[in-house]
Amino acid sequence: MPARIKRLDGNMLIAQSGGPTVVINQSLVGAIREARQHACICGIYGSLHGILGILEANFINLARESDATLEAVAVTPSSMLGSVRKKPSTEDCRRMFQVMQRHEVRYFFYIGGNDSAETTLIIHEEARRQRYDLRCFHICKTIDNDLRENDHTPGYGSGAGFVARAFMGDNLDNRALPGVKVNVVMGRQAGFLTAASALARVYPDDGPHLIYLPERPFTLARFIRDIKRVVAEHGRCVVAVSEGIVDGRGKPIAAKYITESDSHGNVQLSGSGALGDFLAEEVRQRMSIQRVRADTFGYMQRSFVGVYSEVDAHEAHQVGIHAVRFAVRAYAHGSVAIKRKAGKPYRVYYKRVPLDRVAKETRHMPDAFIHPDGNDVTQAFLEYAKPLVGALPRIGRFTEYPLPPK
Amino acid sequence: MPARIKRLDGNMLIAQSGGPTVVINQSLVGAIREARQHACICGIYGSLHGILGILEANFINLARESDATLEAVAVTPSSMLGSVRKKPSTEDCRRMFQVMQRHEVRYFFYIGGNDSAETTLIIHEEARRQRYDLRCFHICKTIDNDLRENDHTPGYGSGAGFVARAFMGDNLDNRALPGVKVNVVMGRQAGFLTAASALARVYPDDGPHLIYLPERPFTLARFIRDIKRVVAEHGRCVVAVSEGIVDGRGKPIAAKYITESDSHGNVQLSGSGALGDFLAEEVRQRMSIQRVRADTFGYMQRSFVGVYSEVDAHEAHQVGIHAVRFAVRAYAHGSVAIKRKAGKPYRVYYKRVPLDRVAKETRHMPDAFIHPDGNDVTQAFLEYAKPLVGALPRIGRFTEYPLPPK
Numbered sequence: 134m135p136a137r138i139k140r141l142d143g144n145m146l147i148a149q150s151g152g153p154t155v156v157i158n159q160s161l162v163g164a165i166r167e168a169r170q171h172a173c174i175c176g177i178y179g180s181l182h183g184i185l186g187i188l189e190a191n192f193i194n195l196a197r198e199s200d201a202t203l204e205a206v207a208v209t210p211s212s213m214l215g216s217v218r219k220k221p222s223t224e225d226c227r228r229m230f231q232v233m234q235r236h237e238v239r240y241f242f243y244i245g246g247n248d249s250a251e252t253t254l255i256i257h258e259e260a261r262r263q264r265y266d267l268r269c270f271h272i273c274k275t276i277d278n279d280l281r282e283n284d285h286t287p288g289y290g291s292g293a294g295f296v297a298r299a300f301m302g303d304n305l306d307n308r309a310l311p312g313v314k315v316n317v318v319m320g321r322q323a324g325f326l327t328a329a330s331a332l333a334r335v336y337p338d339d340g341p342h343l344i345y346l347p348e349r350p351f352t353l354a355r356f357i358r359d360i361k362r363v364v365a366e367h368g369r370c371v372v373a374v375s376e377g378i379v380d381g382r383g384k385p386i387a388a389k390y391i392t393e394s395d396s397h398g399n400v401q402l403s404g405s406g407a408l409g410d411f412l413a414e415e416v417r418q419r420m421s422i423q424r425v426r427a428d429t430f431g432y433m434q435r436s437f438v439g440v441y442s443e444v445d446a447h448e449a450h451q452v453g454i455h456a457v458r459f460a461v462r463a464y465a466h467g468s469v470a471i472k473r474k475a476g477k478p479y480r481v482y483y484k485r486v487p488l489d490r491v492a493k494e495t496r497h498m499p500d501a502f503i504h505p506d507g508n509d510v511t512q513a514f515l516e517y518a519k520p521l522v523g524a525l526p527r528i529g530r531f532t533e534y535p536l537p538p539k
Numbered sequence: 540m541p542a543r544i545k546r547l548d549g550n551m552l553i554a555q556s557g558g559p560t561v562v563i564n565q566s567l568v569g570a571i572r573e574a575r576q577h578a579c580i581c582g583i584y585g586s587l588h589g590i591l592g593i594l595e596a597n598f599i600n601l602a603r604e605s606d607a608t609l610e611a612v613a614v615t616p617s618s619m620l621g622s623v624r625k626k627p628s629t630e631d632c633r634r635m636f637q638v639m640q641r642h643e644v645r646y647f648f649y650i651g652g653n654d655s656a657e658t659t660l661i662i663h664e665e666a667r668r669q670r671y672d673l674r675c676f677h678i679c680k681t682i683d684n685d686l687r688e689n690d691h692t693p694g695y696g697s698g699a700g701f702v703a704r705a706f707m708g709d710n711l712d713n714r715a716l717p718g719v720k721v722n723v724v725m726g727r728q729a730g731f732l733t734a735a736s737a738l739a740r741v742y743p744d745d746g747p748h749l750i751y752l753p754e755r756p757f758t759l760a761r762f763i764r765d766i767k768r769v770v771a772e773h774g775r776c777v778v779a780v781s782e783g784i785v786d787g788r789g790k791p792i793a794a795k796y797i798t799e800s801d802s803h804g805n806v807q808l809s810g811s812g813a814l815g816d817f818l819a820e821e822v823r824q825r826m827s828i829q830r831v832r833a834d835t836f837g838y839m840q841r842s843f844v845g846v847y848s849e850v851d852a853h854e855a856h857q858v859g860i861h862a863v864r865f866a867v868r869a870y871a872h873g874s875v876a877i878k879r880k881a882g883k884p885y886r887v888y889y890k891r892v893p894l895d896r897v898a899k900e901t902r903h904m905p906d907a908f909i910h911p912d913g914n915d916v917t918q919a920f921l922e923y924a925k926p927l928v929g930a931l932p933r934i935g936r937f938t939e940y941p942l943p944p945k
Contacts, residue, residue: 153715155708158935178942182715194940205935211711213937218716236942302561302842305617309559310624314838405819406812406835413811429812431834432720436708439932440846526845529564529611531619534600536584536642 141266143239144176145457147195149212150183150219150245150252154288155295155441156449157274160244161214162207163453164272165195171461174240183217183243184252187229192236207450210436212244221252226259233267240268240460244453246275246286250468251492257466268460271468271488272452276435279323279495282486284473287452290445290521292319292434293329297525299430300333304340304371305528311369312424313360313416316341317409319434320375322495324348326434328502328510329518330373335528340371347377348498349507351386356412357419359508364422376408376429386411405429442523448481455483479520547672549645550582551863553601555618556589556625556651556658560694561701561847562855563680566650567620568613569859570678571601577867580646589623589649590658593635598642613856616842618650627658632665639673646674646866650859652681652692656874657898663872674866677874677894678858682841685729685901688892690879693858696851696927698725698840699735703931705836706739710746710777711934717775718830719766719822722747723815725840726781728901730754732840734908734916735924736779741934746777753783754904755913757792762818763825765914770828782814782835792817811835848929854887861889885926 145168149157161179168174177196180186193214198206206213221229233241243253250271257269273280276292296318307314318327324346331344342363345351363370378386387408409427417425448471456469467485474480502514551574555563567585574580583602586592599620604612612619627635639647649659656677663675679686682698702724713720724733730752737750748769751757769776784792793814815833823831854877861875873891880886908920 149715153712176943179937192942193937194942195937197940198937202935202938205933206937207935208933209711209935210708212715213935216715298844298846299839301844302616303838305615305844306559306838306842309555309618309622405833406816410812410816426838427811428837428839429835430839432709432712432832433705433834433836433839436712438704438707438711438934440704527611527614528844529608529613529615529619531585531599531601531604531612532608534603536598536600537582 140173141239141268142173142175144178144237145174145240146178146180146233146238147242148180148183148186149214149216150243150249151216153211153216153436154274154276155210155291155436156287156446157244158209158213159207159446159449160272160274160287160453162203163450164242164457165203167454167457173461178236179214182215184219184221184229185217187232188225190232210438221255223259226256227263230260230263230265234265239266242270242272242456244272244274247280247491247493247495250488254488254492257488269466270456270460271491272456273468276326277320277323278325280491281494281496282470282490284471285521287445287449289325290442292326293518294442294522295434295437295440296326296329297332297522298440300330300341300373301525301528304333307340307369307371310424312426313364313370313422315372315374315409315412315427317374317376317429319430320347321377322347324375324498327373327375328498328514331510331515332518332522332525336530338367341373342367342370343508344373344510345375345378345508346498346503347375347379348503350381351378353415357416360416361420374412442521444521444523451483459485546579547645547674548579548581550584550643551580551646552584552586552639552644553648554586554589554592555620555622556649556655557622558841559617559622560680560682560841561616561697562693562852563650564615564619565613565852565855566678566680566693566859568609569856570648570863571609573860573863579867584642585620588621590625590627590635591623593638594631596638616844627661629665632662633669636666636669636671640671645672648676648678648862650678650680653686653897653899653901656894660894660898663894675872676862676866677897678862679874682732683726683729684731686897687900687902688876688896690877691927693851693855695731696848698732699924700848700928701840701843701846702732702735703738703928704846706736706747706779707931707934710739713746713775713777716830718832719770719776719828721778721780721815721818721833723780723782723835725836726753727783728753730781730904733779733781734904734920737916737921738924738928738931742936744773747779748773748776749914750779750916751781751784751914752904752909753781753785754909756787757784759821763822766822767826780818848927850927850929857889865891
């Protein structure tokens with residue numbers, strides 16, 4: 134752990150990167166509000182579209198935004214400063230430091246996932262190499278919940294709540310008009326968001342009846358066998374499938390349908406219904422069942438307005454606050470991790486962790502959260518996820534009394 | 540208008556049919572509660588899965604359900620009695636009357652869209668022909684809002700509110716990560732639900748920037764030209780496309796990708812991402828733009844839990860109540876239509892209309908609601924739709940002050 138460092142005066146620059154979440158602006162506003170409390174932070178600048186805005190010196194002055202505006206921005210989904218998917222080169226860093234130096238920037242905050250943590254790490258290491266005195270902090274967010282060192286990440290609780298509500302409704306829809314329904318859920322590497330579909334279950338026969346995660350190899354034969362068993366039992370079947378499911382050799386099932394990838398090398402899995410349609414067609418071909426449908430939940434999972442977890446919104450705000458506190462009081466660089474305290478009730482604390490511990494590699498669902506059969510989650514997962522999502526809407530059902538005797 | 544008819548004692552049978560909505564059980568519970576007020580209605584039976592339940596005498600006793608259960612069911616989305624897509628034959632009707640007679644059913648209520656109105660009409664006409672004394676009422680519902688005689692239908696306001704929230708979020712997502720985004724919205728024949736995407740606009744540059752409805756012929760050339768213009772102006776483009784868009788000869792654009800149809804002869808357009816993926820691929824091929832994505836909103840539009848319009852829920856309840864009142868006090872058959880009173884504030888009344896006026900044929904968006912260019916809606920539509928959807932979440936935005944001068 135690096136030694137504590139002395140007071141540094143300068144301006145602060147904050148930016149957002151990667152896929153948005155519905156609470157990502159809570160972190161932004163938390164950081165802005167906290168920065169106003171510290172005399173060593175003079176100007177508060179926002180870079181538009183992440184590091185692209187730094188390269189082009191495309192900044193706005195956040196210090197002047199009113200409290201009412203900040204409050205409204207905090208509750209608005211999706212990166213208000215704009216986002217980007219870009220990994221900086223050494224040359225990019227050199228240009229960025231020139232821009233930062235011109236604007237006397239000494240505090241840099243980057244809100245994003247593991248790719249953004251990698252970008253923050255690159256900027257931090259280049260700054261040290263090029264002897265540019267800069268405090269670099271990563272502020273975590275991702276609906277995928279796949280950041281190492283974190284019990285969970287801001288954005289996940291709200292995304293999980295959206296997925297749970299969608300499956301609650303879809304299970305009722307499927308109960309009314311029985312058939313096989315396949316829903317494809319986001320999550321490139323980790324199954325946390327798909328797993329959250331299990332929170333939709335209220336009654337014993339409720340779906341999702343099957344859950345397929347990227348952490349376990351997926352085979353079509355097994356998939357069809359599982360669905361046949363569920364249909365035999367319930368006369369219907371609701372399935373949650375992660376967009377990131379892979380075959381036995383780790384190759385994404387969706388890969389043969391999608392070719393695009395971003396500059397971090399991630400294959401683009403969202404924004405297409407191909408995987409769901411493929412799976413539904415396989416079910417149709419291999420089973421004698423009339424109604425087979427697929428939905429791909431898509432970007433709604435990360436940006437639908439009005440559905441969010443209060444716990445998630447609060448924590449996202451706190452992570453922004455803590456990043457500024459860590460940068461001002463103690464450390465040259467780091468990422469703010471959410472840690473859960475042992476026992477009940479649910480409580481968390483915020484910890485600074487080194488950037489290289491969250492950058493690049495992602496976290497997967499632990500084995501304890503995955504059913505031994507590989508097609509469901511465990512009670513341990515449900516207990517983990519429930520406090521992050523908060524209360525879900527009530528689902529009623531008739532007692533279904535028989536007719537009176539004649 | 541038929542003459543008022545005298546008191547008829549017997550049991551009541553109620554069922555649900557067609558695609559569910561999030562408020563369809565409000566109508567069911569409204570009808571049950573109202574039926575309890577009338578001495579001429581003895582038993583209150585629910586048929587499971589529409590007319591299929593009648594053919595199989597698969598009934599439950601709704602009279603015994605507790606107030607707490609009714610309250611919980613009312614706020615739960617999707618047809619609680621189960622649904623079906625089936626048009627009865629003369630022989631089906633004969634069998635149904637045998638079952639009804641055995642159960643002393645004299646009041647029949649069918650909650651559904653125009654196909655269900657047609658079913659109710661067939662049952663009514665067959666009952667008269669076979670001299671079975673039965674009061675037949677259709678209770679309207681459909682997120683498509685395509686029932687004739689109605690200002691709007693129960694289910695639409697909530698579905699429209701879901702679509703508006705989805706587009707609010709997706710517009711913010713697209714603003715953060717610019718590109719072309721195509722969202723396919725439900726609505727087999729009418730563009731009302733797709734049109735509701737326009738309610739998402741808060742700021743002048745907000746999407747959806749283009750809206751394509753089934754009421755106007757769709758051409759790819761025009762679609763691409765429109766998108767190019769919007770991208771040139773805003774650097775991005777969010778598009779709302781109805782699943783029911785048709786070419787110049789009235790043939791669904793989606794038809795070449797989807798073959799399934801139901802027993803009313805409707806081609807199955809939902810439950811597949813094919814149309815959105817096709818349109819996105821066309822944009823990718825014909826434009827030099829990096830990010831092109833498509834989402835198909837799917838069944839969430841009709842069954843997502845926790846997002847609904849209070850006005851819609853209230854009116855759905857009232858439609859159920861009024862169906863029972865009309866059946867008990869006045870008419871042998873009919874459908875309950877929602878009529879809007881002239882002027883402001885928004886007020887409605889409920890009117891009994893003959894079944895043949897809502898059965899089969901659907902209603903389309905009036906010309907006054909469609910922009911002359913055929914790729915947007917009008918202010919008149921927005922004023923029509925706003926009170927049905929109710930308040931939408933607040934969307935904030937930075938003032939974007941320039942940096943302080945040095």
